[in-house]
Amino acid sequence: MEKFREKFIEEANDLINELEKLLLDIEGNQDNPDLIQQIFRVMHSLKGGSSMFGFNKMDKFTHHLENIYDLIRNKKLKINEEILDITLASVDHLRNLVHEGEDADTQNQEQHDLLLSKILQLIDENVVIDETSPTIQETDSRDIEDEATYYISFKPHANIFKFGTNPLYLIDELCEIGPTKVFVRTDELPEFDTINNTECHLYWDIFLVTNLGINTIGEVFIFADEQCDLSIHKISDINLLEEESFLGIIDETIKNQKEIDINQLKQLTNDLEKVFVKAQEDQTKQTINFSTIDANISSIRVSSEKLDNLINWVSELVTIQARLSLFAQETETNGLTPISEEVEKISRRLRDDVFSIRLIPIENMITRFQRLVRELSQELNKDVVFKTEGTETELDKNIIEALADPLLHIIRNSLDHGIETTDERQINGKPKRATILLKAFYSGTNVIIQISDDGKGIDPEKIRNQAILKGIITSDSELNKKDTFDLLFQPGFSTTQKVTKVSGRGVGMDVVKRKIAEIRGEVDIDSEINEGTTITIRLPLTLSIIDGLLVQIGTTKFVIPLSSVYKCYEFKHETLANSINNLIRTDNQEIAYLNLRELFEIEGDAPETEHVVAVQFGDTRIGLSVDNIIGQYQAVLKPLGKLYKKQQTISGATILGDGTVALVMDSNKLINQFANNQIKVGG
Amino acid sequence: MGKKILIVDDSESIREVVSFTLENAGHEVLKGVDGEDALQYLDGSNLDLIITDLHMPNMDGIEFIKSVRKIDEYQFVPILFLTTESQTAKKMEAKDAGATGWIIKPFIPEKLLAAINKVVR
C-alpha cells in the first residue's frame, strides 16, 4: 500500500485545494445546490481515500465534516458564516494532517480536538443523522460451531440475471462451505416455446452441512437477497447427509415433485428450528437530488520532466521540419512539397498543443489571494472585497509559481497600508466597502497583471521627503511622479512609522521587484491620493517556439515575432532617406519608423526598394525598415547564452533550414531603446 | 482464470490499488475516471466484471450502472459498486439501478478479491 499512499497524498492535496475553492465560491452563492453537492463529493472522496490508506485521523475528521454537508444538502441544515469558517479552518487542518502524517504533535492535536468539538457541536445542535447500520451481519469471522445440517430454499426472482447475478455461482459458493446436496426444481418453467432466456424460472432446494454457522450461509446470499426468495433453516445438529434414511426421504420427495415439508424435516430431528429470516433493512429512501453534472475537466498528472522532454522533442521536430521545407523547395521532386507542407501544418498544431500544456490559467492561484483578503480584512477590521478580471489568462507554470509570493505581498501591502477603515472611508465620501481588483490580460508579447485598490493612495511628497531623509536623493532633485514612485523599490524604503504584524513595515517592494526581474518581468507603481494605487507587472511570454516574420538586412537574417507585426509596406529607399523626423506616410497615416540597418550598424548599402514592417508598440505603431521580407517562419528560440546576457534588443536566435543563424528581435525593447535616440537625431 | 475487469473511480489512488491487486491475481484491468469516460470502454470489450465508485463527476455511479444495463451486451454482466458503511440509501439506489453487489470502503485487497470471487467464476 505504500506507493499508493504517496499517490493518495497528492490526490488529497488536490481535493483539499478544490474544497477550499468551492468553499470560497459558495460564500456568495449559498443556495447553489450544485456547489453543495460538489463539496459533499470532495469530502466523500477524501474520507474514502483516507480510510483506505491509513489516515485514520483524517478519516474520522472528514467523516464528521461529510455529515454536516450531508445535512446541508438534504436541507436539514442551512450553510452559514460559522459553518464556512469552521470548514475553512478545517481545510488548513486537513492540509496539516496530510502533510504531517498521523503522528500529531501537540499543537496539531489541540487544533484537531478543537475543530472536532466545534464540528460535533454543529451536528448535535441539529438533526440526528440517519446513520442506520445495515442489519444484515456482514461478518468477517466464520463462527466455528458444531457441525449442523441446514436446509436452504433458494428461489431467484425471474429478473435475477438482470442484476448480473448468476445463481449457479451462489450455489457453487455454498458447496465450498461444506458437503451439499442440491436439487433443482423445474416445475415452474414455462412452456418451451414461450421461454424467455433472460428470465430465471428455476429454483433450488439445498441441503448443506457445515460447522461455520448460519451467518456464513447467509453471507453467500448478501448480494442477491432482494433478488430471490430465500430461507435458511437449521434442521439438525448432526450431519444428516450421512444418514441414509434422510437421504432416502429427500430423494423421494423431490422425485415426486413435492414441496419439501419443513415439518416433516423437523420431525426427523429433535432440535428447535432456527430460522434465519432476512431482516428488513431500515429503508429510509431519500430522494437525493443530483443536480447538473458539474463541468469538471478531467485531467491527469504529468511529471514536469516528461513535459520538458516532450517540449524538447517538439522543438527539434520544428527545426528539422524547416530543413525539410527548404529541401522541398530546392529540389523539385514532385510530391515532396505537399508532404512537407502537411508536415509543417501538423508540427505547428503539435507545437501549439504541447506548449499550451505548460500554460495554466492564473485562476489557479487566485484562491490563496481570496483567503488572504478574507482573513486579513477580518483581522484588520476593514471591509474589503476581492475582485478579479481575466483570470483565464494563461501563464507558464513556473512563472505562476514565481509570482505567487510577490503578488501576496502586494495584496498584503494594499490591505494593510492602502485600504482605510470603514470610518475613514465614510468621512472621505467613499463607499464603506473597499475593492482590490486583480486584472490580467495580454498585450503584445507580454502578459500584464495589475493589482489596484481604491484606498488612500500614496503621497509622492511623503516619499520624496523620506527619500531625502534617507539620503537616497538630494533635496534639490526634481523627480516626476513615476520616478518618485520608483523610489519605493529601493531597498530599505518604507514610509510607515509603525510596524504592523501583517506586512512588516511595508518594506519588501525591493524584494518584489527583484523576484519579478528574475522572471524577466517589470513592475511599476502608480497612484492618486485618496483614489487608490495600481501596481502593474509586465511579463514576457516565454514560449520557446514562436511564429515569426523572417526578414533580412544585409547578410543578416532577423525574425520579428508575428504577434507584434501589424502590416508590411514597400518603400523606395529614397523616400525613407528623405523623410523628416523619421515619419513616413502609410495607409493615410503617419507613423514613425526606425532605420534598423543604421541602428544595428550593418555594413553595406540599403537596396533601392526597402520594406517597412509596422509593429504594435503599446497603443501605437512603429515601422522597422529592412531590406527584404522573406516570409513566415516557425522559429525555435535558442538562447544566445551567458555572454550575451546584457543584450536587450535581441531576445534569442534560431537555426534556419539552411543551418545559418537568424536573430530574433524584441520589438518592444528595440523601440524603447532607440526611439528616443533616432527620432531626436532625426533620420 | 484471468478475467477482464473495468474499474471506474475518480480517485487515481483507488484505481491504482484495485488494478494492482487484480492484476496480481491474474486479471486484465481497464480503468475509467468517471461514468462518462468508462462508457467508451464498453464497446466490444467483452468485460467480465465492472467495479464502480458511486460518487464521481460528469456521470455518477448510479447513472453509469443504469447506462451499462441498457446496453444489450452488458445486461447481465456483474457490476460491483464501492460504498461506505453508512450509505444504506445509496446502496438501495445502486441495487435498483441494476448492480449485482458491493464492496465496502475501506477495503483490503483480500476483501476485494473475495467480493469478485462471488460474482465471477
Place this chain on the structure above:
Amino acid sequence: MEKEEIETIETLDDVNTFLSFKLKDEYFATNVSKVLTILEMKPITKVPNSPTYMRGVINLRGNVLPVIDMRIKFGMPATEFTTATCIIVLNVEIEEENVQLGIIADAVDEVLEIKESEIEESPSIGTKYKNEFIQGMYKLKDGFIMLLNMNLIFNTDDLIITKEIEEAEAAQALKDE
C-alpha cells in the same frame, strides 16, 4: 598499480596537455581539457550592438554558439581570415556555470605535453595585476607560448586582459634580451 602509487608518481611531475594556437604572430595555448572541438571557419552572424570582440554567433549542432575574436580581446589589430583560420570550441566556467564558446584562431598549431616543472612563471615586472589569466609561459626554441587560463579570461573585463597581455609580452621581451 595501486591508486596511491599512481598519485605519488604524478605529483612528482604533473604533465598537462595543451593545445597551442596562433593569434597573429603570437603563440598561445589552452589546456586540452577545455577544448571541445575545432571547427573550420564559417559565416558568423553578428549580433548588433555588442562589443567588437564578440564576433557573433554560429550554429553548432543545433545550438547557438557565441564566437569571440581573441585578437581583439587581447588588443591586437584584427587581420583578415585565411584558410588556416578556425574556431576552437571551448567549454569554460563563467560565474559557476559551464558555458560553451568559440574563439577565432589564425591557426592551430600542435598538442603539447608540458610538465609542471617546465612552466615558467610569467614575469610580473610593473604589472598591477597578478597575471591570473596567464598560467605561465613555456619556452619553445624560437619563442615562447603563453599558457592561458581560459576560465579567468572570460570572466572579466577585456580592458584588464589587454593590458595584462601587453605587459607580459613586454616583460618577456625584456627577459629575452
